[in-house]
Amino acid sequence: MKKEVVVIGLGYVGLPSIINHVKNGHKVIGFDIDKRKVDILNKGISPLDTVLDETVQMLKEKRTVFTYDGQLIKGKDVYIIDVPTPIDKNKIPDLSYIKSAVNLIKNKVKIGSLIILESTTYPGTTEEYLVAEFSKLGYHIGIDLFIAYSPERIDPGNTQSLSAKIPRIVAGHTNKCLSKVEDFFGSHVSSVSNLKTAELAKIYENTFRLVNIALADELQKISDNLDIEVGEVLEAAATKPFGFMKFTPNLGIGGHCIPVDPYYLTWLMADRGVETPLIDIAGKINDSMLDYYLEKIKDLSAQSKKEFAEMSIAVIGVTYKKNIADVRMSSVISLIKKLKAKNISVVAYDDVMHPYSASTDETVIGLEQDYQQLMQYDLVIYAVDHDVYEDKKKLIMDKSQLFYDLTTV
Numbered sequence: 001m002k003k004e005v006v007v008i009g010l011g012y013v014g015l016p017s018i019i020n021h022v023k024n025g026h027k028v029i030g031f032d033i034d035k036r037k038v039d040i041l042n043k044g045i046s047p048l049d050t051v052l053d054e055t056v057q058m059l060k061e062k063r064t065v066f067t068y069d070g071q072l073i074k075g076k077d078v079y080i081i082d083v084p085t086p087i088d089k090n091k092i093p094d095l096s097y098i099k100s101a102v103n104l105i106k107n108k109v110k111i112g113s114l115i116i117l118e119s120t121t122y123p124g125t126t127e128e129y130l131v132a133e134f135s136k137l138g139y140h141i142g143i144d145l146f147i148a149y150s151p152e153r154i155d156p157g158n159t160q161s162l163s164a165k166i167p168r169i170v171a172g173h174t175n176k177c178l179s180k181v182e183d184f185f186g187s188h189v190s191s192v193s194n195l196k197t198a199e200l201a202k203i204y205e206n207t208f209r210l211v212n213i214a215l216a217d218e219l220q221k222i223s224d225n226l227d228i229e230v231g232e233v234l235e236a237a238a239t240k241p242f243g244f245m246k247f248t249p250n251l252g253i254g255g256h257c258i259p260v261d262p263y264y265l266t267w268l269m270a271d272r273g274v275e276t277p278l279i280d281i282a283g284k285i286n287d288s289m290l291d292y293y294l295e296k297i298k299d300l301s302a303q304s305k306k307e308f309a310e311m312s313i314a315v316i317g318v319t320y321k322k323n324i325a326d327v328r329m330s331s332v333i334s335l336i337k338k339l340k341a342k343n344i345s346v347v348a349y350d351d352v353m354h355p356y357s358a359s360t361d362e363t364v365i366g367l368e369q370d371y372q373q374l375m376q377y378d379l380v381i382y383a384v385d386h387d388v389y390e391d392k393k394k395l396i397m398d399k400s401q402l403f404y405d406l407t408t409v
Helices: 014-023 035-042 053-061 096-105 125-136 175-185 195-226 230-237 261-271 277-303 331-341 372-376 393-398
Strands: 004-008 027-031 065-067 078-081 114-117 146-149 168-172 189-191 312-316 345-349 379-382 403-405
Touching: 004 014, 004 096, 014 027, 014 053, 014 078, 035 065, 078 096, 096 125, 114 125, 114 175, 125 146, 125 195, 146 175, 146 195, 168 175, 168 195, 175 189, 195 230, 195 261, 195 277, 261 277, 277 331, 277 379, 277 403, 312 331, 312 372, 331 345, 379 393
Parallel strands: 004 027, 004 078, 027 065, 078 114, 114 146, 168 189, 312 345, 312 379, 379 403
Antiparallel strands: 146 168
């Protein structure tokens, strides 16, 4: 049965969610408090690099509504919450966006509405912020209002992750809530017994990646000390067809998942008096890599005739991931700030950053096709191997006085 669906939050999770629901024949309203983003979408333009303008135009042809007017989302069948769940500077969870979303819809739902939280968060959030709040309003959850949790599984840049065939973890506050969310998503669901289990499963997925990337980071330091190519070690280990998963070292994990989600878990456990030493040390290793590579860059600069603090440096690629326009929590941006703090002249280049999704206080410009301007710099740091650069990497190296490749470390 086709539904009237409201998706709250039109970012990297919300917009792809809308696409899937429209393809499934539902009538969808996308809501966001960002008026600029809504206006862009209503012009048929995508605010995301991961969604084509043609796809937004298809949504408009299917009569999808994009709005920041809360009155337009009253009395709908399904409400899906796809809002950010960041951490503050002390790595404490910030659930203000979820709270605002609940406040937005609590006087707009109708008897029989299904509310689904998709944002990644700590176990207990759905009960605390949704079940408890709507129960206070007199709703009998599982009878006249249905609440579920089904975490998103979108990996920006990975087209497979946008497919509706990726299994969805689903959980409901009651058996009837579970039945409702299972029916809504249809096939490719993996049901679990309760909300907390679903919340923990999602947050564990990203914690697993943090821990294994930290191990790869430590391997980088070991290999450097032993004068061994870490990439060759990883390739050799990866020839084992079972019992090994390849993770690579990096400047620092970026984006809005791996460097954030594990701290929701450690914060919750610390509040309950439970230690999480492995996750804690993995986070510290990740945080240490920026200074580690900064020292390696400084060592390389000794080949220049200039003192490190007097050098001019070009950084190529500033987004947090290859072929992705998103700069949220980009370790490259952090590296640039650290270099500038040493009074070093730094110019940042990136030809993949999306004009609407990019958000950084650093000035970022595009490279000329012949890369001639690179010759003026004492050092070129190749930070993100976007395809647009990989195809001409040799030319970039030839134009560089000194070249440091962060993508092969």
